[in-house]
Amino acid sequence: MNERKKIVLAKHLIGKGGWVSLYGFNTEGGRREILARNNGHFKAAKCLVLYVDKNVWEKLRAENSSGLPTFLRRLKAIGLSNFQVFLLAVDRPLTYSDSLDLAGLTANHQLELSGGVADAVDKDAIATGVRETYEEYGCTAADVAMTAPLVAEGAHVAYDAGGQVEIYSISVAVVTQKPSPPRREGTIPDKCVLVPLLEAEEFLMEQGRQGILLEGLALTALSHLGLALHGGWNSLR
Numbered sequence: 001m002n003e004r005k006k007i008v009l010a011k012h013l014i015g016k017g018g019w020v021s022l023y024g025f026n027t028e029g030g031r032r033e034i035l036a037r038n039n040g041h042f043k044a045a046k047c048l049v050l051y052v053d054k055n056v057w058e059k060l061r062a063e064n065s066s067g068l069p070t071f072l073r074r075l076k077a078i079g080l081s082n083f084q085v086f087l088l089a090v091d092r093p094l095t096y097s098d099s100l101d102l103a104g105l106t107a108n109h110q111l112e113l114s115g116g117v118a119d120a121v122d123k124d125a126i127a128t129g130v131r132e133t134y135e136e137y138g139c140t141a142a143d144v145a146m147t148a149p150l151v152a153e154g155a156h157v158a159y160d161a162g163g164q165v166e167i168y169s170i171s172v173a174v175v176t177q178k179p180s181p182p183r184r185e186g187t188i189p190d191k192c193v194l195v196p197l198l199e200a201e202e203f204l205m206e207q208g209r210q211g212i213l214l215e216g217l218a219l220t221a222l223s224h225l226g227l228a229l230h231g232g233w234n235s236l237r
Helices: 004-011 054-060 070-078 125-138 197-209 216-230 234-236
Strands: 012-016 022-028 030-037 045-050 084-091 110-111 114-117 144-159 162-175 193-196
Touching: 045 216, 054 070, 070 110, 070 144, 070 216, 084 125, 084 197, 110 216, 114 125, 114 197, 125 144, 125 162, 144 216, 162 216, 193 197, 197 216, 216 234
Parallel strands: 045 162
Antiparallel strands: 012 022, 022 030, 045 084, 045 114, 084 110, 084 193, 144 162
């Protein structure tokens, strides 16, 4: 019997919810637990949404492009100082603690990017990310001026110290309409924010220092965009 089969036979259900189940099993290194999704295959996408005033955008008359190099050239041509990053504020009940002081949390909401699970009708990661942008940012297709892939489809992002792996992709979109997020799926509209692009990473870190939960993918997306704007690692070698 191979090691994989031994683990499958040894695990037992500790707790089960509508979204995830917690399993426990013994290994040579001691007792281990795994958090597993109940719906099997899980593939999703996030979208880093950049807002720019419509009048500023129309001065350039930039066309849409699905390629990241062209997208980055458009951002630079308009000027990075003209863009703001949209951060979604979402209530996360699983983050509640018996002692918020002990946990270091000052609020039970998380700042994150728009995103969601890929549907069968979505042909690529951009389609998923932009679809969620319509719903969570509060805009229409006419408001989305330009999109591009930022993190390739199939990038694996580990959560819970590797106990749970989700397959994510990240796209980036320029929107020319100010956000009007609806109150849905835990979204807290009055806590959603627009932050200047050049200050967004530091803003997120400061919110984290103040006890606000941060989505790791939001920081990942900002880091990727920053590297890409500076030519990426290839230009630095």
